[in-house]
Amino acid sequence: MADDAGAQEKKPVSIGSELIIPIAALAFTLYYFYTIWNAPWTAQVAAFIVGSVLILLVVLILIKSFRQLSRGDGEINFDNLIEPRSYIPKRLTLLGLTIAYIFVVPWLGFTITTFLFLSLAMLVLSDFTKKRLILSLSATLSLGGYLLFIVAFKTRFPAGPFENLMNGLF
């Protein structure tokens, strides 16, 4: 047990994934500075103060990471971001379905898109078991969502064939 704990403590830090947020923050700050370079001082002052501190902090974490690398305490990999690896296919499929949901909803409308998204996502996550339960749950939730968001709350959500049909009927 103690050996296990010791082994865990010695596991090198995943430098690659730990630097994603600082690098993104640095890139965004530099882009932000570029957009305000010729702006009036009122548009610059707060961002220059906060951005300068942020750049300093990023430099500090970069120095810390280089020291970890030189000491052998860290490795350039993305392990703690992608682990557990067995979930990578499910995670990527869910991300793909989410992107598809956003792009398809203007054409198919809320109800049909939500039904398709829920059933496909649940089927993927459950390894295509419990099909009947998943399909009925997805249908209930998407219809419930239609009644709550569109009928009751009058949300201006993109209408598709189902919403247009219901509008025509009632």
Place this chain on the structure above:
Amino acid sequence: MEYDLAFFTEMLGRTLALWWVLIPSIFLGLVVGAIPGFSAANTIIILLPLTLALEPEIGLTFMVGLYASSRMGAGIPAILVNIPGTAGAAATPLDGYPMTKQGRGQQALSMSFVASITGGLFTTIIALITLPWLSQVAFYLHSVEMIVIMFFGISLIATIAAKDTLKGLIAGFFGLMIGFIGTDVVYETPRGTFGFLELYDKVPLIPALVGLFAISEAFAVIEKQSIVTERGKAAMQEPGWAQTFEGVRIAASKWWHITWNSLIGLVIGVVPGAGAAIASFVAYQQSKTYSKTPELYGTGHVEGLIAPESANNGVTSGTLVPLLVIGIPGGATAAIMLVVLQFHGVTVGPDLFITSPELAFGPFTAMAVTYALMILTVLPLARYMSHITVVSTIYMAPIIISFTLVGSFVPRAYLFDMNLALVFGVIGYVARKTGYHVAAILIGVILGPLMETFFLRAMKMSQGDIMVLFSSSIGNTLWVFLVISLALPYIMNRRNGKREKAAAHDPYG
């Protein structure tokens, strides 16, 4: 007219007679508060045809009931699934969600309900009694004082960053930079918008909230069978009311904590443009600073849950004060109430207390009755609501993604906001997996633009003299309090460390 006990008793009776308006508004408020994007303000706008058709007193009672209950409803998903319903509940999951993971969801909900109800009820009564004096607060808190109050909220980033200071500060400052996206308040110069017109009016809060908390959480929980740990599941196997009563008992024992933090909410609520998010961050930060057990915050600590919940409910009565006394709405919901009153030909301001005292005091008695009714209607629900946490993540994750994406669309009806929520979801997921706190990013996104606005106003008024920040006595007093509250944890830590060292070396210890 004399405002004596008989007058207020009569007002209370009139409000109680409107129970048929308040009870549906409470349940509607709980639902809309719990779904990100469906705030009380949005719902009241949707239901404007109904509220405009009602008598002003009944319409106001309905809006107040919905407003108060939605504030409490926002804390429910924050505790159970780590998704705050509104920005005002963004500090609630810091300790509420760890409690749920430990199988104490039912207890956490009942504690949150008690803190919200008693905090809201107490501040409503205080607001009613101190109305003439409270209305003056807004006159004394100008841009300079608000900047210091913002610093109280922003210093929560440092508190959150306690475990890994560098990562916490990077997350917080990254959030602040994201918060600066949009046009500046003076010349309307677009900044950091990537050319998107939809970002000219700053980063919308709901997509940021949905992405950072809900989407990222949904992608993270699929690696587990359910939100609750195995030990937590075992703890939830004993059905019954015991957990609810235990939660009530624990919350009641922290009555001083509720009182203090709800008063913070009341004072911040009185300032137009402030609001529940600032109040809950300030309350959490203060609560941790003066706590005897600050090291327990973030691990499912009772005080860490009670502080933001009592503060954001203290705000509700506070926002009504400037609306009714000086005719300036303290927030979006109060602004809609103003529209409804004006539609009925009612002019708000000091005269209202003489011409229509039932309309001037009515919202406060309605709020008090709403909170009292919520004890009976909401508290029993804690037992059943908490069971949502044992639902398998196979079902939970897709439901969270689809319904919160809808929520991010609702406030502005832009499809762009759903894409934005996904971008924030990716940022939130990477942040979670690599130890950068998403709450620190969100604090920056919420408070960044507010602080910039107050800062620029102060600089404009002083013609660019930075010393304006130290020009008011109230502001200077607040600066002193800020320095004390930032220094105190370090002083206490050093003192405790020295004591422990001394005790270890004491042969008779």
